Amino acid sequence: MPSANSIQKIHLLILLSLFLISCNPEQSVSNYTTWSTYLGDPGRSHYSTLSQITPTNLDQLKIAWVYEAPDHGQMQMNPIVVDSVVYGVTSALRVFALHAATGKELWQFGDTLKAWHSTSRGVAYWQKDRDKRIFYTKGAELIALNAITGKPIRTFGNNGIIDLHTGLPASAKDKFIISNTPGTIFKDLIIMPTRVSESAGAAPGEIMAFDVITGKPKWVFKTIPEAGTPESNSWGDPNPRENGIIGGANSWAGMAVDIENEIIYVPTGSAAPDFDGSARLGTNLFANCLLALNANTGELKWYFQFTHHDLWDRDPPAPPNLLNVRRNGKTVQAVAQITKQGYVYVFDRLTGEPLFDIEEISVPSSTLEGESAWPTQPIPLKPKAFTRFAKDIDDDDISPFADNREELKSLLAKTDRREYAPPSLEPVLLLPGYDGGAEWGGAAVDPDAGILYVNSNEMAWILQMNAKEPIASNMPLGAQVYSKYCVVCHQKDLSGIPQSGYPPLQNLSARLTKAQSLEIINNGKGMMTGFPQLTENEKEALIQFL
DSSP: OOOTTTOEEEEEEEOTTOOOOOOOTTSOGGGOOOBOSGGGSTTOOOOOOOOSSOTTTGGGOEEEEEEEESSOSOOOOOOEEETTEEEEEOTTSOEEEEETTTOOEEEEESOSSOOOSSOOOOOEEEEETTEEEEEEEETTEEEEEETTTOOBOTTTTBTTEEEGGGGSOGGGTTSOEEOOSOOEEETTEEEEOOEEOSSTTOOBOOEEEEETTTOOEEEEEOSSOOTTSGGGGGTTSSOGGGSSSOEEOOOOSOOEEETTTTEEEEEOOOEESSSOOTTSOSOOTTTTEEEEEETTTOOEEEEEESSSSOSSOOOOOSOOEEEEEEETTEEEEEEEEEOTTSOEEEEETTTOOBSSOEEEEEOOOOOSTTOOOOSEEEEESSSOOSSOOGGGOOGGGSOTTOTTHHHHHHHHHHSBOSTTOOOOSSOEEESSBTTBSSOTTOOEEETTTTEEEOOOOOOOEEEOOOOOOOOOTTSOHHHHHHHHHTHHHHOTTSOOBGGGTBOOOTTGGGTOOHHHHHHHHHHOBTTBOOOTTSOHHHHHHHHHHO
16 A cells, blocks of 8 residues: 555545435535535535434444545645535645545546645536536636546636636736635636735735636626725725735635525635735725625625734635524524634624624724824624633743743733734734634534534734845845745745744755746745746746755
């Protein structure tokens, strides 16, 4: 048997006596007996009413079969099941189809030689009569496959592929864009989440809908507004789209769609540059929002902004959840959004009215020159927060088993623990940290009981800004590029910050070939976004410097 280093195993645990039912996506989702879409259903509930596996027989589960994927690495995908076929994506972005009862591979699609340094959270499925399609992304490409054969649909886009740059303005045609999360299917549309750079000059985070049959763009919602619109005044620049520095506000976490009311709910990311807001003074609409859009046209119905002028990477980390809530003896169709901050915001999903009061509280002011934190932030009074906060932490909360407890107590004493304390030259304790609070896996919900289940993370981070040193004009080009784009994560001496996931780059040539290094610069890897906008001379100089 191949070694653990070369094989990724997917263990699906089911009762040996379990009879696998047909998972027809055309069945009503209201009975929650299928899993034919990302996270279970269009409302992203992670919920099922299937009852053969129970708390009383859980200890009787045995491995029915094992599928050995042809590659290894991190897998984040949530598989779907359609007509007793399991569809998923391996760590190297190869799509596979398995017979759900036996685990037998029916087909596999993907480059068997090239390793994509990215992750995929799954696929989207669309069907009309006998036309059945699987959609997935690889880099900036959205690919349509025949769900039965695994072959590309040649009539979709360009031989089965469209470039996600298609929906972006011409100024972003060379900028980094990928998609890690499956698109949302509504009628004959696929609405795409995207990931863009978080640095200065990032691509704008347009919400783009494409025709599932032809691949042609059908509508675009511009999260960084056009000049002359009321929201364009929230950026400190009357024409933020042409600013050259401002970007982002993309929906990387995925979306939920209300099929009956034909509304798609889109959480948007923070603006770029991420932690430095000096070039985007204002609330920055429509970054850090929940958007309710007409799913047919992309027209805005309502919105709510969770963090004004985000300086903490506090964008919504997961799709919202659609559910029904009883209020004053009546059932209200609601949408709930979990956040990295540890709060849950609940709205009437038709009107956008909060179901619980939300207060704009005063928060600390900025001390950095040129920065201006927004003076208030919205805090829901209910539901109760699902995490602890930095402001509530004291010495007693430091683990008595920590080897460096005294060192941690000293560090804690130096940190600013106020809620929404802005970045400064002094350390700020973020709890929840950059990862949340809530994480990208999202919440589960019993849609009719109104009960939300949240996987809560309480890992703290330290946020501290450093004074930026000017880049000397006589510095070699490769050193200039490194200082501009790489030094924050990988440090001046190339030592990185391994404990935070930023690897050292010292002696890089012993670990990566020039071609491998160039691929990572262009396409990114893990948390790192790519930098395809660099000129060929800049890329060559950077590689030589490294």
